[in-house]
Amino acid sequence: MDLFESELRVVTAAQELAESLGSDPNHTVAAAAMDTAGRIHTAVNVHHFTGGPCAELVVLGVAAAAQAGPLLTIAAAGDGGRGPIPPCGRCRQVLIDLHPDVMVAVPGGNGPQLRPIRKLLPDTYVHPDAHARRLLRFNKRYYEAVADGTKTTTIRHDDPVAVGSALFVFEDDQDHRTLDGEITRIERYRLDAVTAEQAGLAADTTIEQLRAGLRGHYPGLPDDAEIDVVTFALTPEPGPHHVP
Template sequence: MAADYRMFAGVNLYHFTGGPCAELVALGAARAQGARQMRCIVAVGNHGRGVIGPCGRDRQVFVDHYPTMRVIVPTPAGLRSVLAADLMPLAQRWTPEAGMNGLDPSLYRDPEAAGPPIIRFNPRYLEAVRSGVKTKTTRFRDPAQLGPARLVFESDPEVVLPAEVTGIRHCLVSDLTDQDAQAEGLTTAARLREVLQGHYPDLVGTDGVDVITFRINHKTGA
C-alpha cells in the first residue's frame, strides 16, 4: 500500500536461478505508477500458507528504500506490524545517491561461493532430515551435484547441516515411486506428488524432476 492508499500487487514467478520475490515485484509496479512512498507491505503464500515474512534480500531493499514502511510479519503470537528498519538491526545502508560508497565489501560475500553447494529446505523438514527419516529430496528445475553439500533450512536463524549427495536420479513426476515417497518421510507416491505440487504449483506429471539422495555428515557438524 502506497502512502496515498493506492494498492499494488505482485507475484513471484518461480525459477531455480532466482528472480524477484513478490514483494519486489509489487514495489516495482508501485514505482512504475508513480508511487514513491510506501505505507505498508505484506506477502501471502499460496496453497493456504498464509502470511510469510520477507527474505533477507527483500529486507535490505525495504531498509534502503522504505525504512519507515510497515511490514506485516508472522510471529508465534500472531501477525505483527513492524518498521522495515527494525527488520535489519545494525544494517549498512545503500542509497541511490551514495551507491556503495562507505560499505565494506567483505560483508557482502556470496554465501553460495563460500563452500560446498547449497540445497535449501523449508524448516519444517529439519527434524525429519536430522533424524534420518528424510534421506531424499525431489527437485524441479533446481539442479544439484554429487559430493559435499550444505543443507540450509530457511528458519530464523538459518540452520546448516553438512551433507553428502550420494545419488541423483532423473525421472518424470508420474514415475515417482512409493519408495521415493517413503525416503522423504511420506507414505505413497501420490502423496509425494501432492506435496511437490505445493512447492511447484506449475508442476505436471510429464515434467522431469531430480530425486536427490543425501546423507548427513555427522563428523563435521550437526
C-alpha cells in the same frame, strides 16, 4: 508466492538504507544480503566514471569481511523512492559464480518477488574456479527428520543441485539452524513413471500423495515433468584424534 519473514527483512533493510541516502550522487543504490546465520549485511554503491562497484558487489565484500559464508538472500533498492531494483548483468554473473544458490529480490506486480539467481541468468558461463559452497534448502519442518537421519531423500523440479558437499539450510527457521552434509546421488525420473521405491518414500506415504504434494509445491506441474530424487547424508562429525 509471498516472501518469508526473514526474506522481507532483507528487502526492508535495503529499502531503508536507500531512503537514507539523500541526494548524494555518488551513492544512489543500497543492497542487503542475509547469510545462513540470519545476519543481514548492508552496503551502498560507489558511483564513479571509472566504473565504481554496484551496491550488490559492495555488499558481497562486506559479507566476506564478516566471514559470512554462503548467502541466502540479496536485495537492492534505489534512492528517491525507486524501491527494489534488479541486479545488472555484471552483478548477476558475479552472484551466480560466488553464490550460486542465492535468492534475489526483483520487482513484481504485487511487490518484491524472489528468484533463484540462475533464473536471472540462464545458459550462463560459470567460472570454474569460484569454489562456491553449495546450499540445499529444506522447509523448516524437516529439520528434525534431516538431523536425526530419518529423512535422506528430497525431490526437486527445475532446481539444479550437484553431487558433493553442501550446507543444508532450513527456510525461515527462527534459529537459523544449518547442517553440514553431502549430496550423494541424483536420479531423474518422470513424475508419471516414478515409483515409491525410486522416490525413497516412507512406508506410510503413497506415490499419489507424493504427486499431489509436488503439485502443491510446484503449481501446474505436468504429468510428464522430470523430477530429481536427491539422496543426501549428514557429514559425520570428526571423532577424537588418538596419538599412538
